[in-house]
Amino acid sequence: MKTAEEIVACLKTASELSELDSQQHLKVDAVTICEQLIDSSFRIAVFAPFKYGKSTLLNALLGQQTLPIGIVPTTGAGIRIKYGKELTTVIRLKGRTIEEAGTKILEDFAVLDENRKMHRDVVSVEVLCPHPLLQKGIELLDLPGTNDMPEQDALVRDQLLKADLVIQILDARELFTLHERENLQQWLVERGINSVVFLVNYSNLLPSNHDRMAVYHRANTIATNFRSNIPSGISNLYRVDALPALRAKINENRIGLYRSGLLTLEVALYTFVSLRQQQVYSSRLPRVHAIATQITNILQVKADTYKKEIQVAEIRRNEEIQRGLERERILRQGFENSIRDLKDWLYLSSLRDRYQSDAASALRYGNFRNWETGAFQQARDQRVQAVERWIRQACQEFGGGYFSSLSLSFPADPTVYTPSKPDSLGFLKSIKNWLNSGQLEKERWNAYERKLDEAYRDAAYNYLNRFSENSSVLSNYESQVVPVIKFRIPPESSEIGYKRERVKVLDQNLKNLNTLSSNLTVESEDVNNEDIDFYGRLKKQVTVYLHFINLLIYPQKVRKPLKERIIKGGVVLILFVVTIGGWMYHQKSLETQKKPEQQHAILEKQPEVKLEPQRQVELERQNRLRKEAKTRATAFVKQLPSGPLRIITGAGVILRQEPRKEVRKGKRLQIGTIVSQLGETTKMGEYWYQVRDTTGKEGWVPGKFTKQLDRNGVGKTYIQLVQEKLNSHPNFGSLVGLCHFLSHAKNEVELENAVVLDRLRLTALQKSLEGSPSLEWINEQRANIRQDDSTGEWRVKEELFQK
Ligand SMILES: Nc1nc2c(ncn2[C@@H]2O[C@H](COP(=O)(O)OP(=O)(O)O)[C@@H](O)[C@H]2O)c(=O)[nH]1
Ligand SMILES: [Mg+2]
Structure with a gap:
């Protein structure tokens, strides 16, 4: 089991995470329940619209005209009634405190002003009262009316969460208005406040006994359906006529007191308090559970939204990375091809094959410069530019590194070592030449020509050889620019980083809340199955009665004459025996029946109304309806299409042919339409689902107008x-x-x-x-x-x- 401090810490951090304005109520609830969890006082709050007799009832319980009632309009602030030796009123204002004997001053501060507003500067209103119930550490709370101003409503909503028992007053003349029903659902049920008893007031104003029975009968149905979490044996429905009760209390009219219904209520209150006061902590846990569940839902939605957004951003980023890597591959391939081409061209053998003769002949005929800056330079530049183009492209696309040009310079002009021309022939050789008809001379010149040719070719070779040494420049260039052709994976945006952090925190809190909730569930079950055995309860009840008898006999702490004491004591004893007898009978029947759902609304002893057989019929009817509904629900789920389902949450959502907002045409899907989910996509930051309705029509709908539908949780x-x-x-x-x-x-x-x-x-x-x-x-x-x-x-x- 978690300690209160752990629960408080968990709820506080979790509620701070649900930073939505629309969830203000919930945040206030979380803070309030945290305060209450560690608060030692035990509060009973009276809750109803105004003029329902709340103050009158509390006055009746206290046995004196303590609180302003009747013509004085209504309670503006919640009035806390605590134990004190003298009747005193303490009003805390912003900056000062007023303490005054009696409660007259309440009329100045605790009622609404002429504009029906609460006094702005009142922080709290307390009445100290010397009543034995209060002396047990109980605090009574007189709440403002609920059907008046929003300010009061907020105050009541807040205070309800702090009450260990809520007495909801109903008006017999107008039982359970729509407004009351809404409040019951939203303020109590949904917030796990189920320590509630209903009290029907004003039945003395109903015209006939028949009407009273009918009203009581209806109230009983309501009370039975409301699963109050109060100890078994205590009814969650009472009839009290507050004004007659107050009169009877003041006049010490015991019979009147019993007739008004107050006595029964008082007994129940004392019993409730004595049973619950020790378990106050665990009995508050169901509310923590309810609030924790609501916060969990909000955090879950938040976490899911973030996760979806992260997922969308991740998909987008991965696509971008894929595109980048593909460009890198293309650029690298292009670069490698072009550089290979240049390298091949630069090989000495290939240069020789291509250019040696041209270069040699250009040298020979004196137009070497023309050749070099003409065809040769063009061939070089073409290849160099092809290489540079890829690098320039990579620099532009990837933005990393600087573009540097590739320069393959021409070597210095070649030097030609021309052979010396043949000398003139000597006399003898001239004669020999003449005899051979000039053959000798011809051979000599031919040899010279060959040497000359050789010399030019050597010079050209030498030139190309030096040019070919540029391959080392090329290798240097290559190693320098290769890193430029690299796609750099973009870092995740800081927004996504932030969302990831949030998800981490939200998930951690959700985990904490889940652990908390599962612990609390066990606790709240414990509360339902209070393990006080039958005789233990009997002992407690007897103690309460003895205490109560004592109260009745000495209400003013003044000893009355013996005769009067005996009479009063007798009356009380009869009441005691009757009630205890009834209670024991009831307990026994509970033991034998062991029907937990019947434990909640055990009827207050009202001799005129015998409802047991009717309840039996009602239970059977409910069982039958339950079975029929289950069959229908199972059949409904069976006929749903297979695969993931979604449900339309908007009114008249267009089934678009494409996932674009601009498309305004298409079938309109009504709220609650169930569709099969076929696909999903994101377009311009909006999430879309591709769906098919039951008529087979397919199209796209915006994600925000749909909700996932789980086959096992259709109702939820x-x-x-x-x-x-x-x-x-x-x-x-x-x-x-x-x-x-x-x-x-x-x-x-x-x-x-x-x-x-x-x-x-x-x-x-x-x-x-x-x-x-x-x-x-x-x-x-x-x-x-x-x-x-x-x-x-x-x-x-x-x-x-x-x-
Ligand atoms: N006849 C009759 N009048 C009642 C009864 N209970 C309360 N009243 C009157 O109803 C009016 C409103 O009561 P009050 O306690 O001020 O209502 P609150 O606004 O709910 O606190 C007062 O004039 C009471 O005297 C009742 O059981 N019978
Ligand atoms: Mg009042």
């Missing part, structure tokens, strides 16, 4: 989708879309989810009526709605919510 996804949609200020069109979706969605999921979805359908329907509903819509929904006689507004029929 439906509920999430609808809740998100309802929270996002939907327009009329969206609400109509939602209602249409919800009218069939409930037939596709299991019973529990179907019930929630049906509630959400009614909420969506109600919201759609609050805007400016079209006549067509009103006609379509006529069976479900009714027009208010006085205001002319359309409202969802109350009875639909009872179903």
